[in-house]
Amino acid sequence: MSRHDLGIDLGTATFVVYQRGVGIIIEEPSVVAVDKKKKKIIAIGTEAKNMIGKTPDQIQVIRPVQDGVITNPMIIEEVLRFFFKKAKKGVSFSKPKLIIGIPALTTDVERRAVKEAAQRVGASKVYLVSEPLAAAIGSNMKITEPNGHMVVDIGGGTTDISVISLGGSVKSESIKTAGEAMDQEIVKFIKKHYRFLIGDSTAERIKIQIGKAYENEEDIEVDIKGQDIKTGLPSTIKINSTDIYNAIKPVLNEIILKIKNVLEQTPPELAADVSQNGIVLVGGASRIRGLDKLITEKISVDTSVSEDPHLSCAKGTGILLEDVELLNRVNVE
Structure with missing residues (x-):
């Protein structure tokens, strides 16, 4: 080449x-x-x-x-x-x-x-x-061996969950629930709880900036600009990481449920490999603080985030x- x-x-x-x-x-x-x-x-x-x-x-x-x-x-x-x-x-x-x-x-x-x-x-x-x-290759997984690895790719539009062995996907599922769904939930949460309108781009920015997926992660505050529903005028409010956590919780729960389903349908030998090798998260939305801790806790399998997951x-x-x-x-x- x-x-x-x-x-x-x-x-x-x-x-x-x-x-x-x-x-x-x-x-x-x-x-x-x-x-x-x-x-x-x-x-x-x-x-x-x-x-x-x-x-x-x-x-x-x-x-x-x-x-x-x-x-x-x-x-x-x-x-x-x-x-x-x-x-x-x-x-x-x-x-x-x-x-x-x-x-x-x-x-x-x-x-x-x-x-x-x-x-x-x-x-x-x-x-x-x-x-x-x-993404599994980009995360330095040794995927050509007879050894099962699980990669969870949480992108913008979809979450792809794959168990990989011998150079291919043995078990794979996709759901149309990922980063953009989180953004939409943030928009709805802020509208409902603060009577305040923001766009998807603002939601995406604050998700990356202060978002957290694990309740015990540090709380961070930020000012955001948007439109006050009551007055109809541009305004600014302060929100924190717990707001983002509460907003995206339904999306995270759906992703975790699908990971469980894939593991349950994986052949026992490969499932044992995944339990030993752990789960690797890739994709832009996997950068949310504490997501690896949440999945580790809920799935009982060690989970880590790939280096530069959005580039994997x-x-x-x-x-x-x-x-x-x-x-x-x-x-x-």
Whole structure:
């Protein structure tokens, strides 16, 4: 493989690109702004995310990957073209090979569309790998051995739970309950308890900034801006980590229940391996303070958070780019 080869994580919340021999070169929100009249993309990533809630009617801000599903393959093609342009940086650029991490819920039709889109923008070869598998590799799990490992990928739109052994997923489940569901619960909680309106972007920010998933974690306060329902005017209120904990508790309970269900359905030998090896959390929403402690307590299996969990999938694609032998031993398409 050449130094131009790219590993790409097409996440619900974030697009991340790894360039062979370089490392992470792109980390952008999975958001695209489209001019509906001109039928043209006008912004991708951070620039598009900054437009949310502030656009005229002719401009639509969309997420091309929602709830773990690729909703618009044509826009994904433009996103891939955008990645190529950023990676080139004005230098000669041979046709790269791509390893693309895709949501676990992606259908055969969507996978084929992504491959075709990548080929149209100039890829010489395209490999697809499920995000949980790539994230396990990026977390340095030894997944090619006959030994069970569990990875829980809590992203923006979905939580993917996989028991992995011998280079593939033995048992896997996905639920459309993850980081964005937490944001929505925070918005509803603050509206109900404070009679105060905030947007999803504010909810996401405070979730990351002060949120906690375990009751005994330290309480932190922060001022947030929004709209007072009673007066209809812009205002500021103070909230704390316990507010976030109470808001997202139903989402956390649903995720924990699904982890239990997957473990119950896992073959006994692999379940014993998971009990010994522990559970590894990846994905952006796994960064909430105390989530590993909560799952350890509720599941009775040691749980840890991968280093830079929001980058685990992209790192995994990068490892596959660098290690052809490993690429040949794992389940890729």
